[in-house]
Amino acid sequence: MKDLVTHMAQAIVDYPDQVVVTEEMAEDHIVYHLKVADSDMGKVIGKQGRIANAMRTLLKVAAIRRGTRAILEIGEGVSPRGFPPRAPARPELETRPRLDAEPELEPELEPELEPELEPDLEPELEPTPEPDLELEPEP
Amino acid sequence: MRELIEYMARAIVDYPDQVVVTEEMEDDRIVYHLRVAESDMGKVIGKQGRIANAMRTLLKVAAIRRDTRAVLEIG
Numbered sequence: 001m002k003d004l005v006t007h008m009a010q011a012i013v014d015y016p017d018q019v020v021v022t023e024e025m026a027e028d029h030i031v032y033h034l035k036v037a038d039s040d041m042g043k044v045i046g047k048q049g050r051i052a053n054a055m056r057t058l059l060k061v062a063a064i065r066r067g068t069r070a071i072l073e074i075g076e077g078v079s080p081r082g083f084p085p086r087a088p089a090r091p092e093l094e095t096r097p098r099l100d101a102e103p104e105l106e107p108e109l110e111p112e113l114e115p116e117l118e119p120d121l122e123p124e125l126e127p128t129p130e131p132d133l134e135l136e137p138e139p
Numbered sequence: 140m141r142e143l144i145e146y147m148a149r150a151i152v153d154y155p156d157q158v159v160v161t162e163e164m165e166d167d168r169i170v171y172h173l174r175v176a177e178s179d180m181g182k183v184i185g186k187q188g189r190i191a192n193a194m195r196t197l198l199k200v201a202a203i204r205r206d207t208r209a210v211l212e213i214g
Contacts, residue, residue: 004150011143011201043200051200054193061182061190062150 001062001070005032008055013040029069032059036074044074140201140209144171147194152179168208171198175213183213 002021010016015037024031034055036044045052056072063070141160149155154176163170173194175183184191195211202209 001150004146007143007146008197011140012197012204014204043204046196046200050196054196057185057189057193058147058151058197061185065151065153065182 001030001059001066002032004062005034005055005059005072008058009034009036009044012051013037013043015040026071029071030063031071031073034072034074041075140169140198140205141171143201144173144194144198144211147197148173148175148183151190152176152182154179165210168210169202170210170212173211173213180214 002023005021006019009019009021013019013036018035018037018040020035022033022035024033034044043051044055046054052072052074059070059072141162144160145158148158148160152158152175157174157176157179159174161172161174163172173183182190183194185193191211191213198209198211
């Protein structure tokens, strides 16, 4: 299935030799991380994640056929769907020690943390749809 | 691009050796015909054509990258 992801990505990017797919076993599924040249990010994600989702659809079926489950993540662990990666474990872990250290701030910390985290994720997501605009003229 | 279709189809069917892709030039575009085992037809099409459309989406982008147009026909 790693080959499938590699093949799909290489077919659509400008720099096929910069396509790197790594796989990681999670409990009951395999996580594939797809990395491509920065300038190709838009191509593998596509407008509103259409291309990423097409790859995911095929990967999902391939996984089912093998009696397993697979997830495709693109770039640095950020899903192109606009959500943080499926395991929001990191932000939570960062929060906990702080709460322990400064118990008085507990009620205030949460609202403070949220706006901090979102801008972190967005800049990575924003540029993605733009490069794909070049592809749009084709109906 | 033919390879891409073969690869995608073989990954999802039960009988990969029965996957046959032929291509045909038609004016300014390439038409790919994908044939699979009968029992695999549902797999390459998918509910409401979702899988077929996923393959078409990727094929379209691959074609654009090569300054051409491509169509995928199944069956």
